[in-house]
Amino acid sequence: MSNTTTLQTAKRAKNDEFYTQYADIQTEVNAYLQFAPETFRGKTVLLPCDDPEWSNFTRFFAENFEALSLKKLISTSYAPEAKREKYGVLFEYVARQHGGLPKNERGKIFVLDHDANQSGRIDFDDIKWEYLEGDGDFQSKEVKQLRDEADIIVTNPPFSLFREFLKWILAADKKFLIIGNMNAVTYKEVFPLFKSNQLWLGASIHSGDREFGVPKEYPLNAAGWRIDAKGNRFIRVKGVRWFTNLEHGERHQPLQLMTMTDNLKYSRHKEIRGVGFRQYDNYDAIEVPFTDAIPADYEGVMGVPISFLDKYCPEQFDILGLDRYVEDNPRYGYRFTINGTETYARILIRHK
Numbered sequence: 001m002s003n004t005t006t007l008q009t010a011k012r013a014k015n016d017e018f019y020t021q022y023a024d025i026q027t028e029v030n031a032y033l034q035f036a037p038e039t040f041r042g043k044t045v046l047l048p049c050d051d052p053e054w055s056n057f058t059r060f061f062a063e064n065f066e067a068l069s070l071k072k073l074i075s076t077s078y079a080p081e082a083k084r085e086k087y088g089v090l091f092e093y094v095a096r097q098h099g100g101l102p103k104n105e106r107g108k109i110f111v112l113d114h115d116a117n118q119s120g121r122i123d124f125d126d127i128k129w130e131y132l133e134g135d136g137d138f139q140s141k142e143v144k145q146l147r148d149e150a151d152i153i154v155t156n157p158p159f160s161l162f163r164e165f166l167k168w169i170l171a172a173d174k175k176f177l178i179i180g181n182m183n184a185v186t187y188k189e190v191f192p193l194f195k196s197n198q199l200w201l202g203a204s205i206h207s208g209d210r211e212f213g214v215p216k217e218y219p220l221n222a223a224g225w226r227i228d229a230k231g232n233r234f235i236r237v238k239g240v241r242w243f244t245n246l247e248h249g250e251r252h253q254p255l256q257l258m259t260m261t262d263n264l265k266y267s268r269h270k271e272i273r274g275v276g277f278r279q280y281d282n283y284d285a286i287e288v289p290f291t292d293a294i295p296a297d298y299e300g301v302m303g304v305p306i307s308f309l310d311k312y313c314p315e316q317f318d319i320l321g322l323d324r325y326v327e328d329n330p331r332y333g334y335r336f337t338i339n340g341t342e343t344y345a346r347i348l349i350r351h352k
Helices: 007-013 022-035 056-063 082-097 141-149 159-170 182-186 191-195 260-266 306-310
Strands: 044-047 072-077 108-112 128-131 152-155 175-181 209-214 225-227 233-238 240-244 302-305 317-322 346-351
Touching: 022 056, 022 175, 044 056, 044 141, 056 072, 056 152, 072 141, 141 159, 159 175, 175 182, 182 191, 182 240, 182 306, 191 317, 302 306, 306 346
Parallel strands: 044 072, 044 152, 152 175
Antiparallel strands: 072 108, 108 128, 175 240, 209 233, 225 233, 302 346, 317 346
């Protein structure tokens, strides 16, 4: 068994309750403040798929409400689905006909916008909450209304619903900062947004893995897990990234690159040193299997790994496409090959 747990595993298991660590939220938000201190100033921030009872998102933004100069903080939680799973849609319909869903089948809304306890500052203790009319599904009419009220949406959405959640945000043309699987880059609904510079990766997570809290019933059957002194359970998850349309300075830092000749002589990658760059069988581009090996002086099209987006500078490169979605690829819908062997997913780029 791998010593890390992937988001794809969670998706297959339909277990979407991964709780982001406070420090990871703080580090990422600080990157935007360093680039543009006014990023959150006077803004209404919505945290859907959230709940202060376990969520560090709500805790972070509430504790930093004044430091961020927020106008309003709204969190919504999704209710347990035990009865809906047992009785299905009919249960919800009948319940609504008789006065609405029972409380344990209704989501909650948490609002912070003033010093409710007159302590002299606005913080976590000033949050007020009440039940929603429905279960708190982000697709519901009442949560959509909250989305429309918000300026910025921040959360760790259900991993299995990433496509739908991103579409939901974009439908309202909102700023956002969300966590997802790196492989989401290859989704046909997502990649065009990178290509058109409407979406990019966040500033603080570029490789390795991150620790997430999980519910008590989550199976701890991998090596990358721990239980703290309070009984809280954590697993390590690889392949996660922040996805955003908020500006941060790091993405405008150009890569420092070697020439093709220097790569051939000095590359730290044995696949390139003394070998050079290979051509695809089925597309007119060269294979560059490592981002730091992109040749500085090559004027043609290059295929690079999706992790290239961690270092992508829009002033330095044009993104032309993704292997499986390149219309003039003779094998449209398939990956590129070298000597008949398929490569991993490749983004096509060219120097500006």
